[in-house]
Amino acid sequence: MAKKEKFYITTPLYYPSGKWHLGHSYTTVCCDAIARYKRLTGYDVFYLTGTDEHGQKIEERATLAGKTPKQFVDELVDDIKRLWALLDIKYDKFIRTTDDYHVKSVQDIFTKLYEQGDIYKATYKGKYCTPCESFWTPSQLVDGKCPDCGRDVIDAEEESYFFRLSKYKEPLKKLLTETDFLEPKSRVNEMVNNFLSDLNDLAVSRTSVKWGIPVPFDPKHSIYVWVDALSNYVNALGYNNGEENMDFWPADLHMVGKEIVRFHTIIWPAILMALGLPTPKKVYGHGWMLFGGDKMSKSKGNTADPFVLADRYGIDALRYYLLREIPFGSDGTYTDEAFLTRINADLVNDLGNLVKRTVSMANQYFGGTVGKPAAWKCDYTDMADALFAKVDKAMNKYSCSEALEEIFAFVSASNKYIDLTAPWALNKAGETAKLQEVIYNLLEGIRLIAGYLLPFIPNGAERIFKDIGIATPECLNGIKFGDTQCFKVGEGEVLYKRLDIKKELEELSAPIEEKPEEKKVEEKKEEKAEEVKKEISIDEFFNTQLKVAEVIACEKVEKADKLLKLTLKVGDETRTVVSGIAKSYTPEEMVGKQVVLVANLKPAKLRGIVSEGMVLCATDGDKVVLVSPERKVIPGSEVC
Secondary structure, eight states: OOOOOEEEEEEEEEOOSSOOOHHHHHHHHHHHHHHHHHHHTTOEEEEEEEEOOOSHHHHHHHHHTTSOHHHHHHHHHHHHHHHHHHTTOOOSEEEETTSHHHHHHHHHHHHHHHHTTSEEEEEEEEEEETTTTEEEOGGGOBTTBOTTTOOBOEEEEEEEEEEOGGGGHHHHHHHHHHSSOEESTHHHHHHHHHTGGGOOOEEOEESSOOSSEEETTEEEEEEOHHHHHHTHHHHTTTTTTTOTTGGGOSOSEEEEEGGGHHIIIIIHHHHHHHHTOOOOSOEEEEOOEEETTEEOOTTTTOOOOHHHHHHHHOHHHHHHHHHHHSOTTSOEEEOHHHHHHHIIIIIIIIIIHHHHHHHHHHHHHHTTEEEOOSOOOSHHHHHHHHHHHHHHHHHHTTOHHHHHHHHHHHHHHHHHHHHHHOHHHHHHHTOHHHHHHHHHHHHHHHHHHHHHHTTTOHHHHHHHHHHHTOOOOSOOTTOOTTOOSEEEOOOOOOSSOOOOHHHHHHHHHSOOOOOHHHHHHHHTHHHHHTSOOOOOOHHHHHTSOEEEEEEEEEEEOTTOTTOEEEEEEETTEEEEEEESOTTTOOHHHHTTOEEEEETTSOOEEETTEEEOOEEOEEEETTEEEEOOOSSOOOTTOBOO
16 A cells, blocks of 8 residues: 655644634634645645743733633633634644643753754843734834834843844745745745845843743743744654654645744744754745734734634534635635625525435435436536546645635536526426436536535535435545446435524624623612622732723713723723713713723623723712823823
8 A cells, every 4th residue: 555645734823812713713724624635635644733822921911810821821722622623623733832742842952052052142132022022123113113013112121042043044035035935925025025134133032931931051041932832843743752753844834824924934944944954845824814904813802703603603604604705815804794695605505505406306306316327428527527626726725715616616507507407397308318317417516516525614515425325435536427326315404594694693793681690780789889898908909900091992882871982002002991981971082081990800791892901980979080190191001
């Protein structure tokens, strides 16, 4: 038996700092479809995903949540694994940067690079973006702000270990400009012009961040994200730890969002060059999933919940939308209406109706058993035989959207074939031989469609195979139209139910109802006002983090007379807070005001909006009065 060719595919490591959203699902579902396709076409596949769990942001958020960093990330890792199971993601390994074997290998890598002179100690002076945890030179800033996130940077000075990134400038330029290492090609000029032209050595340790992997020979330093997170791709294969799967290296495909292309195409290959390891065969920087024109972001709150969508509409619907709607490499915009319309148009009208009609006719005209006719070739069968080459070409470019476009073009052609041949008329005219040819051709066409859909919507594809009485294939290679000798079809279930889009949109946008116990609390608020409050210690009081925030936008909350939705600037971050002050302040009055924010209050959902804190007020009769600083101060200042 011939040895299978290996194929190694990775998602980026996801950062568990908050709720998982549809953007995370997009990358992972794309990689899952590619991995499934490669397995179905004869490859030995290793599919890796995981989480990057160290760093300042996680340390801070864990503190706000009253947890240790490890407790904080453990809960989020459980959630993402549950989400991948829900979306039927078949990964081979899930790596965490807190895994013992990864920690050991990172320390070994750091030590090796230090001993051979590729890492040295110095003092960093320059610009630092706290949200991105990135150092920048002045020339790399865009309008004086972080080039990755657009936020303000601060002056920073810190003792660090540095990686001699500048040493690898020429081989990196050759890799980027003389090979197809990075796709799409539009990203290459960006890397060469914006980063390679001013390539400096890279800070790879921090003394101010404790939640990280200690430098083994200088433990007051934590190993910074680049050596830590990026080395996961080889550590997951056993690098420095048995090497059991290192024959999968170099990776065939690192799939990443366009915002982290720089790390994967400049920093990561330079580290590999220093280690004497081959660079990955390809990095693909896909576009963003947009929500209302902005990148989906936990910090901005503009996310769609994949748990809700998958539970309400099914795995097939969510996987299909993610894979079909966004042209690969480009940005795509999610809206509830586009999602629901795509389900009705493609899965219900085109695919579902094709299978239901064909199986029903096979039962009606042939009692469910349709043998291969003497004559069956026609333009439709030629189109079916040409389909695999089109799908294969798209998938070799890693374009799931293009592959699905080809498959559903054939689904449409199959529905058209029914209209052109009119089986009901053939039956009425007694043309049994021609009728058998048509129904057989349709069933064969559906068999090919289901096979090619296996990587994308495996659940629906398997249901189709069950409907037409054919076992699910383990390999797609060599499948030809006309291979089936006889079909024994099932009853023909409804694959996908039609959605009332107007009704679904109303329900998706409806505010989440308050729980009964929450309503009771609101109703009895006045009664409880006179209750004696529990005394707290001075230590408990100082656990409350109060900060000055500036209102940069404000609007009324729909169907809530008392609530205003405030957008607050708090240092270099933006927060959304829902406050019950609409009886005392108009949205116009609020913009520009400075307020005192309880910054470490656990987020809560009010009327469907996630509120990230609470503004302090005093009561004055029937009105409330905002607590504000005596004069304007820098937003984000501590209240002490």
